[in-house]
Amino acid sequence: MSELKTTTVEINGFPCRVWTKGSGPKLGFLAGLGGLPRWLPFLDRLAETRTVIAPSLPGYPGATGHTELDTHLDWVLAVRQLIDKSGLAGADLLGASVGGAFAAEMAAIFPAHVRKLCLIAPFGLFDDKEPAADPWAQRRDNVPALMCADGAKWTELVAPPEGANSVEWPIEMTRASEAAARAFWPLGNTRLEKRLGLIAAPTLILWGERDAVLPPSYAKKFATGINGSTRVQTVADAGHLAYLDQPDAVARAVLAHFA
Amino acid sequence: MKLMWFHLMPYTELPDDFNKKHPSVWVDIHSSLFDPRRAHHMYNDFMDELEYAAEVGFDAVCVNEHHSNGYGLMPSPNLIASSLARRTTDTALCVMGNSLALYNPPTRVAEEFAMIDCISGGRLIAGFPVGSPMDTCYAYGQNPSSLRERYYEAHDLVKKAWTEKETFAFSGRYNQQRYVNIWPRPIQNDPHPPIWIPGGGSIETWRWCAEMDYVYCYLSYYGYKAGLTTMQGFWNEMSKLGKDRNPYRAGFLQFVGVAESRQQALDLYTEPAEYFYGRCLHVDPRFALPPGYTTEATQRAGIEGMMTKAANLANPSTKAALKATNMKDIVDGGYVLIGSPDEVVEQIRHVGTSLNVGHLMLLLQYGNMSKDVTKYNTRLFAEKVMPKVKDLFGEWEDKWWPKPMARGQRAAVPAFAPQLAAE
Numbered sequence: 104m105s106e107l108k109t110t111t112v113e114i115n116g117f118p119c120r121v122w123t124k125g126s127g128p129k130l131g132f133l134a135g136l137g138g139l140p141r142w143l144p145f146l147d148r149l150a151e152t153r154t155v156i157a158p159s160l161p162g163y164p165g166a167t168g169h170t171e172l173d174t175h176l177d178w179v180l181a182v183r184q185l186i187d188k189s190g191l192a193g194a195d196l197l198g199a200s201v202g203g204a205f206a207a208e209m210a211a212i213f214p215a216h217v218r219k220l221c222l223i224a225p226f227g228l229f230d231d232k233e234p235a236a237d238p239w240a241q242r243r244d245n246v247p248a249l250m251c252a253d254g255a256k257w258t259e260l261v262a263p264p265e266g267a268n269s270v271e272w273p274i275e276m277t278r279a280s281e282a283a284a285r286a287f288w289p290l291g292n293t294r295l296e297k298r299l300g301l302i303a304a305p306t307l308i309l310w311g312e313r314d315a316v317l318p319p320s321y322a323k324k325f326a327t328g329i330n331g332s333t334r335v336q337t338v339a340d341a342g343h344l345a346y347l348d349q350p351d352a353v354a355r356a357v358l359a360h361f362a
Numbered sequence: 363m364k365l366m367w368f369h370l371m372p373y374t375e376l377p378d379d380f381n382k383k384h385p386s387v388w389v390d391i392h393s394s395l396f397d398p399r400r401a402h403h404m405y406n407d408f409m410d411e412l413e414y415a416a417e418v419g420f421d422a423v424c425v426n427e428h429h430s431n432g433y434g435l436m437p438s439p440n441l442i443a444s445s446l447a448r449r450t451t452d453t454a455l456c457v458m459g460n461s462l463a464l465y466n467p468p469t470r471v472a473e474e475f476a477m478i479d480c481i482s483g484g485r486l487i488a489g490f491p492v493g494s495p496m497d498t499c500y501a502y503g504q505n506p507s508s509l510r511e512r513y514y515e516a517h518d519l520v521k522k523a524w525t526e527k528e529t530f531a532f533s534g535r536y537n538q539q540r541y542v543n544i545w546p547r548p549i550q551n552d553p554h555p556p557i558w559i560p561g562g563g564s565i566e567t568w569r570w571c572a573e574m575d576y577v578y579c580y581l582s583y584y585g586y587k588a589g590l591t592t593m594q595g596f597w598n599e600m601s602k603l604g605k606d607r608n609p610y611r612a613g614f615l616q617f618v619g620v621a622e623s624r625q626q627a628l629d630l631y632t633e634p635a636e637y638f639y640g641r642c643l644h645v646d647p648r649f650a651l652p653p654g655y656t657t658e659a660t661q662r663a664g665i666e667g668m669m670t671k672a673a674n675l676a677n678p679s680t681k682a683a684l685k686a687t688n689m690k691d692i693v694d695g696g697y698v699l700i701g702s703p704d705e706v707v708e709q710i711r712h713v714g715t716s717l718n719v720g721h722l723m724l725l726l727q728y729g730n731m732s733k734d735v736t737k738y739n740t741r742l743f744a745e746k747v748m749p750k751v752k753d754l755f756g757e758w759e760d761k762w763w764p765k766p767m768a769r770g771q772r773a774a775v776p777a778f779a780p781q782l783a784a785e
Contacts, residue, residue: 169507170507173508173535173536239652240500240649242648243647245648269665270662270665270666273661274661274662277653277661278653278658280653280654281507282507283653284505284506284507284652285505285508285654288499288505288506288507289503289505
């Protein structure tokens, strides 16, 4: 497995960090709420057999430029450019949570850009009979348990690493939340439902069985809506960011699907 | 000094166990607590109180905008202001204000404010708040990441709608209108009604007010002691920008309870003050900080400790640190000024001079204060306090006050029968 490589691409004149590690066929990863403030054990599992490329969406850790994006079309085009500039066009694409909604958009709107698709508890739908939780209206101490079955996993994700700038680090974490809000406020509903039928790529949908943000029943709505062959798999002992709770199990399922 | 009478219009019958049984007075406060038949009486009492304040000689009556809020029953302050326009004669009408980004299109604000200005003969003060997170992002679903941009754009549109003589097209980032041409137009057209900006302690807002020549208002519920740092910051910034220290550049909110003696004031005002600081400010902290509401510059300043907790209204989570809910702490903290008329005079003069604030907005009704007590507080203030503080800042010109039509040119309001005459 190669060393972690950091490069930067520009989207609308703003820098977006791209992390690359591993060898083998390319696998793109669009992270969920909180983005990637640090490299993850989960990504190491994937990098054992694949070249993992993880671009940061505008506003998420390592990237800015979210404040330029006013409409959903602006966001979709920014992600499309990010996919292109990271060399991910035509590769397998994995997206989780907020990143999952954009991975689904890529597969729907630019089908040639995505070979196989894997979505982990993607945003984009809202069902008023089973409303999703509001990730932007939480008491601070409730956030870890909302994001992960094991709240400590979230706390580890966002904890400032040694030597981090004590002023800029919390601002960067808030910025990630703002970037998510900018694209998905207030309900997480981007009317993705209208475009699911355009997805022809073979799709695996993973959902943490204890997802406290998006009800696991949403998986069925995705599976029903997507046109390509679709399979739903529940991840035991996992919350919304299942890749933090169960890195090995999720990596195994992803690699099997993309094989 | 201008003495302005401000009403929040709190629901006065929240139950004693409200804080235990309900998570928040704001956003998701339960509908079962609202009795419209009781609210009928509350609204009428509150409007009586505002009219009474005008009658006894306050310079302005003030109303403001809140949504889904148990301590603020005015989703539309303009409705109240239009009624006041017909029930008062010379008093300025301060609408503090309309949260510009919530109106679609924002020209609605230009229109309604122009209506109030016309009906009142040019007595409007136009307040333009960004609005609290609870009102704007949660109750009204606005995106916190674009709220401020929308606010500034709406401001540009409203101002142009007031001042541009020809029909124009507005092609903004968030608002596109082919034909902007509001009817009516404000009476105060040189160049437009005075614009006042209620804001937190952000340097950006201070600079903007200075650049636009607007009045900056710090509307904290925590009184002059907690407000000192913010107002000092404001004046330091003004001097850096080469602006004079005209106290009428600023407004400040202060709760007051005046009675014959300090003890009598404590007897009268303890219950309503504890009701307000206990129940009315019981806001679920999950609604305090939608991401993006606070600019990164302000976050940075806050983290770097350039602003004190108490001074930072833009960051309502810091309010949690100010939790005094018993009268002793409320009074010691300076949230509510109480005392005999002479004691209140002394405190008001201190507030005015220490904060250098020419527009003092007074909350003389708060919490579950009854109409009788409110009128008593209001009358005593008008009779015994006001004459002894009005002279403050006499050397300065208030360039930000409404300029109404001459009295003789204004319409007689035939339905108007002063409350005092009937008593």
